[in-house]
Amino acid sequence: MRLIWKLLRQHISLLQLTGFFVTNLVGMVIVLTALQVYRDVTPLVNAPDSFLDNDFMVLSKQVEQVGVNKTFFTEEELTDLEEQPFVEAMGEFTPAQYRVTGGLSAFGIRMSTYLFFESVPDRFLDVESDQWQFEEGDDVIPIILPRNYLNLYNFGFASTQGLPQLSEELVREIPLSIELSGRGRIQNFQGRVVAFSNRLNTILVPDSFIRWSNDCFSDKPVAGPSRIIIEVPNVADEQLQQYLTEHEYRVEGDGNDQGQMNYFLRLITFSVTGVGLLITLLSFFILMLSIFLLLQKNTRKLEDLLMVGYTPAQVACPYQLLSLGLNLGAFLCAIPVVLWVRSRYLSLVGLFGEDYEASGVGITLLIGLLFVGFVTSINALAIRHKVVGLWLHE
Template identity: 50%
Template sequence: MKPLWKLLRSHLSVAQTVGFTLAGVVGMTVVLTALQAYRDVMPVFRAPDSFVRGDYLVLSKRVGTLQTFGLGGGGFSDEELRDLREQPFVREVGAFVPAEYRVKGSVGAGGVGFSTYLFFESVPDRFLDVQTEAWRFDPAQREIPIIIPRNYLNLYNFGFARSQGLPQISEGLFKRVTLDVELSGAGRSEHFRGRIVGLSNRLNTILVPESFIRWSNERFGGGSAAKEPLRVIVETDGPADERLTTYLADKGYEAEGGAPDDGRAVRLVRLAASGVAGVGLVFSVMAFYMLLLSIFLLLQKESRKLETLLLLGYRPGRIALPYVSLTLGLNLAVWCGALLLGWVIRAQYLPLLETMQEGYRPAGVALTLLCGLVLALLLTALNAVAIRRRIGRLGMRKE
């Protein structure tokens, strides 16, 4: 084996080796960094309070003349809900359940009392973008947990409070506000304590737990038969999907708010990660061919000596071993260098992600390590096959 190594070292170009290593490190660094950055960013998008968590639409039917005069229901029938759930771009459908009684809320602030009529609705818990252990109702405690839209607080702070000379309220203080809630209906009137447990960026309604809505509708709404929901919330694969747009137009459904644009953020991240990784793969392929070309040049320079070794009984695989070992060592060195540079780059963007989400936890690095190792071994295997064939051709030519 020593003569083979001496033969390899005698014409090994340091400049070509360094050039391959640098190109390989750049390529693999781009690939692995793109993969790891994508996995680190996705927890921000998937967080329950993220503005791009999933793709959600609130659907309703257009109000027509019959509904204006109280002659039409305007709700979603069981058949329509079933058809909606069966669409390939729909993941889940949930119905809004409204309160069927009168709700009046009162609160005092800064010596000034407020009193207004309210409305309560509920949706299945999986559609909430607020996580809290207080989201439950116990009739014995007489306390109602409430989630309100965040823009309600913004309207008060930057609109009403300023025009009326009232103090602005922080989110933390706002959650400590206790409402006096009066429910009346079916010949009953009772007082409850309302407590704001969260602010929603997704749903523009005053939410209470489903258990409370069903209990209170039975008690204050007369226990009437379940009505068709007037609004439904839909989790989709992507509101920007043309199939969804066509479906809503055909059915005459209206989507509330600007949700159809939300899914594009995730798609943009995926597209950017794919594009960057593609550029990295191009660099890796170029490095692969650079190393392969360098080794082929070595084989060409030493072709006569290699032919002699073949005549002496050396097998092509044994002759190829030093060259394959060289490519393996270089590819592993490239992998280690790429991991080091990737770690440096990751240390720069992780603090930014931590500021975007409270309690942020980055993704693990095991998958990135494995992908880098697989890429290095794959390039080595391709080089080994090419080298083995090249040496085999020398033997055939000699014969």
């Protein structure tokens, strides 16, 4: 074995091996970092309001003239939109077609105002709550409020009027008095805020409640929806943008701009991961080329060793150990770099979700170690195949 190591050192190129090590280190850092980022953002991706999930757009028609109500979507328009290839799913906003009055008492303050209720299919909600249900005969109406409503009160109204600011937890505990009136009927309920939405800018109640209450209190004819929500895989799709422009549909809020940002974020993430894999593959070929050049330079001497009784396994062993050492060394050097990068982005990722908990790094390191083992095994098989070829004079 010592004789083989001496032959190896005679023709070894430190520049080639250093180039492989650096390239492999860069590729390993990119791949492991991309994998860890994926694992760290998975809780956000799987959340109902994922910033990397499909995009949701709320569409409406523009009000062109006072007193002329042409903002409802017709059945033909809804069918045409739902059949478009860029629409994953579509839902309608169903409004309460009766008078709603809401009031609350807190800190000695009594407030009352007219409200509006709407509902959407549950799949379009960006929050989850086990209290989000209503059956005929219930006295409590679960409510989802837009988070920006509470922000407007806390930072726009309460701070200027000397009123106490309210946390989300406190608002969930405050009972609301709700009065529904219509068709000569009046009925009182208790409302309870069960969640806050970032996606939908309206006061939401369960769809089952809207349909039941409209049957009980509304005497207006049923009209088409004035707002709809669609789920699209790519909000930056040219077909989608062209369709909205041709039909003069308005996109409410900043969903369009945010969706484009999410699309480009996904594109950048996949591109970075692809670059890391490409660099790793290139480093793999550089190592194979370097080792094969060593074998080629030592062909005559290796053949002599095989002739005097050394087995192909003994001759190939030093080259296989060299491959293992370089791959394992690059992996071990990549670990502190990945941990440092993770410490830099982790605090920013946590801002995208409440009660965010990052994943551990154990699985990432295990996958990286398995990857090193896989690549080293391929190198070992290729080296052994080359040595066996010399032994068989192929």
